[in-house]
Amino acid sequence: MMLEPGIEEKTFYLNLGPQHPSTHGVLRILLEMDGEFIANSEPVIGYGHRAHEKMAELRTYQQYLPNLGRVDYLHALAYNHGYCLAVERLAGIEVPERAEFIRVITSELNRIASHLLWFGAYLLDLGAFTPFLYCFDDRENVVDILDRVTGSRLTYCYFRFGGVRDDIDDEFIAGCRAFITRLRSRWQDYDDLVTKNVIFINRTRDVGIITPEQALKYGVTGPCLRGSGIPYDIRRSEPYSVYPLFDFEIPIGERGDIMDRYVVRLCEMEQSLRIIEQALDKLPNGPIMAEKVPKRLKPAEGEVYAAVESGRGEFGTYIVSKGDTKPYRIKLRVPSFSNLSIISELIKDTLVADMVAILGSFDLVIPEVDR
Amino acid sequence: MVAYFREMFVGLWSLVAGMAVTIRYFVRPIVTVQYPRQKLTMTPKYRGHIELIMDPETNTHRCTACGMCVRTCPSSLITVEGVKVKKKKLPVKHVIDYSYCSLCGLCVEVCPTNALKFSNEYRLAGYQRQDMVIDLMARLDAERATVGLPPLPIPTPESEEETTSAEEKA
Numbered sequence: 001m002m003l004e005p006g007i008e009e010k011t012f013y014l015n016l017g018p019q020h021p022s023t024h025g026v027l028r029i030l031l032e033m034d035g036e037f038i039a040n041s042e043p044v045i046g047y048g049h050r051a052h053e054k055m056a057e058l059r060t061y062q063q064y065l066p067n068l069g070r071v072d073y074l075h076a077l078a079y080n081h082g083y084c085l086a087v088e089r090l091a092g093i094e095v096p097e098r099a100e101f102i103r104v105i106t107s108e109l110n111r112i113a114s115h116l117l118w119f120g121a122y123l124l125d126l127g128a129f130t131p132f133l134y135c136f137d138d139r140e141n142v143v144d145i146l147d148r149v150t151g152s153r154l155t156y157c158y159f160r161f162g163g164v165r166d167d168i169d170d171e172f173i174a175g176c177r178a179f180i181t182r183l184r185s186r187w188q189d190y191d192d193l194v195t196k197n198v199i200f201i202n203r204t205r206d207v208g209i210i211t212p213e214q215a216l217k218y219g220v221t222g223p224c225l226r227g228s229g230i231p232y233d234i235r236r237s238e239p240y241s242v243y244p245l246f247d248f249e250i251p252i253g254e255r256g257d258i259m260d261r262y263v264v265r266l267c268e269m270e271q272s273l274r275i276i277e278q279a280l281d282k283l284p285n286g287p288i289m290a291e292k293v294p295k296r297l298k299p300a301e302g303e304v305y306a307a308v309e310s311g312r313g314e315f316g317t318y319i320v321s322k323g324d325t326k327p328y329r330i331k332l333r334v335p336s337f338s339n340l341s342i343i344s345e346l347i348k349d350t351l352v353a354d355m356v357a358i359l360g361s362f363d364l365v366i367p368e369v370d371r
Numbered sequence: 372m373v374a375y376f377r378e379m380f381v382g383l384w385s386l387v388a389g390m391a392v393t394i395r396y397f398v399r400p401i402v403t404v405q406y407p408r409q410k411l412t413m414t415p416k417y418r419g420h421i422e423l424i425m426d427p428e429t430n431t432h433r434c435t436a437c438g439m440c441v442r443t444c445p446s447s448l449i450t451v452e453g454v455k456v457k458k459k460k461l462p463v464k465h466v467i468d469y470s471y472c473s474l475c476g477l478c479v480e481v482c483p484t485n486a487l488k489f490s491n492e493y494r495l496a497g498y499q500r501q502d503m504v505i506d507l508m509a510r511l512d513a514e515r516a517t518v519g520l521p522p523l524p525i526p527t528p529e530s531e532e533e534t535t536s537a538e539e540k541a
Contacts, residue, residue, distance in 0.1 A: 059445055062443070062477055063443070063444075063445035063477070064445070065445075065475055065477070066445060066473040066474070066475035067445075069473075070473075130393055134396070137402050140402075147414055147416075147417065148414045148416060149416065150416075151414075151416045151417055151418035151474075151476070151489065152417075152418055152474060155473070155474075157473070157474065157475040157476065160480075165476065165480070166416060189392050192385075192388045192389055192391070192392050193389045193392045193393075194389075196385045196388065196389075197385050197386065197389050198381070198382030198383075198385045198386065199386075295481065
């Protein structure tokens with residue numbers, strides 16, 4: 001169709017996704033473009049909706065366990081932990097200390113794997129292919145260590161109400177210690193390869209700045225919030241499990257740009273290594289499962305909310321029980337969903353290339369947004 | 372002016388430093404496994420599909436066809452059929468549809484006689500969906516054949532009425 005002379009189209013629409021190499025999963029962003037600049041944008045979600053919350057109403061408490069590993073497949077153990085924590089609070093189950101230590105060690109290892117995958121995939125978005133291979137080499141080590149004890153490599157279903165499924169052995173501990181030394185020797189390489197790289201700095205410094213007020217307004221959590229300079233970490237602000245026993249820092253950024261979020265994640269990996277090291281030193285002996293956990297769990301009527309710090313932010317489980325073997329309602333508060341909601345405001349009047357850099361820096365897991 | 376050239380030099384140097392890392396790793400041994408020629412051994416706790424444990428004493432399974440695994444499975448993919456022989460229940464059919472399995476391990480935990488374990492099988496690929504339906508009794512027979520034993524005899528019920536199906540959905 002020909003345009004009438006004198007009438008000029010000011011803006012046009014561009015669909016980013018749902019199948020696009022830089023959108024991480026099936027996220028579609030409808031962009032209203034003014035030339036190369038983004039005038040307006042709207043994320044369209046729901047392509048990966050699997051009705052996880054509804055599924056919970058049809059299954060017993062135990063039967064819902066494998067679902068949690070699929071909500072966020074990258075930091076599955078934190079999601080295992082969050083759900084088990086909520087049910088244990090609801091049913092009043094005491095977890096033995098050794099089990100709590102194993103939970104902390106495995107979820108921190110999983111956090112490192114999650115951050116390493118983000119690190120590699122994000123640089124892939126920016127057009128750097130080489131760091132991805134080094135990250136996956138390191139990540140392979142974590143996955144192998146976790147495979148030895150959990151039995152799976154990605155969608156873990158390892159935590160049980162009142163403990164963990166299998167005990168860790170000496171080979172696992174030796175593997176962890178070897179991995180800690182190995183990853184620490186790699187920081188220098190990552191610095192040389194990425195952090196000091198002039199192209200990377202120019203693409204991330206002062207791009208996609210989230211102010212602390214914006215972050216609080218949208219409920220952004222995790223490394224994105226800490227990158228803006230707010231030291232909010234569930235492990236410290238609402239301690240769960242045995243985290244109060246360990247000495248670790250909450251890294252924060254200053255400006256809230258992509259670079260700060262990147263640095264926060266790298267520092268967090270180092271802090272996770274510190275936690276694992278201390279946990280391995282202090283690891284007590286004892287049982288790994290609480291005694292007398294009924295096979296048909298029937299918690300009393302009530303409701304409970306439990307939150308854990310996942311690789312992306314606050315993951316909360318809200319359970320309403322009517323005293324049945326099945327939960328009446330489960331609501332999952334996922335960090336990626338809240339983090340995604342800020343994107344429209346953030347990418348307004350930026351270039352498309354910057355938009356890809358900003359979107360990637362959120363570490364979004366789309367199955368978690370849709371769940 | 373000086374700042375301009377310094378920035379340029381620092382930028383260039385950062386690219387060289389990054390390249391040095393790549394070159395250093397280039398001369399190191401490769402970390403990947405050349406899959407069809409090299410294979411990794413699975414860890415003992417690796418979770419493949421479930422299978423029946425062959426009891427070393429009796430060289431048979433310990434399954435009593437109670438149906439606990441059928442009831443606890445979140446995806447209802449296990450089918451067990453049993454018959455009563457001399458007041459004891461024995462399975463005639465133990466089939467799983469592996470394509471629905473989420474490998475949670477609840478069936479292994481819930482089994483009262485510890486008859487199930489995870490196999491170490493990971494090379495599973497098929498041309499059709501039916502290839503993922505695994506007959507655990509047939510697998511046990513194959514395992515018996517490796518130690519030179521004949522396939523398990525199919526238990527026959529004492530009367531037709533006693534044939535029970537444990538195919539209850541939870």
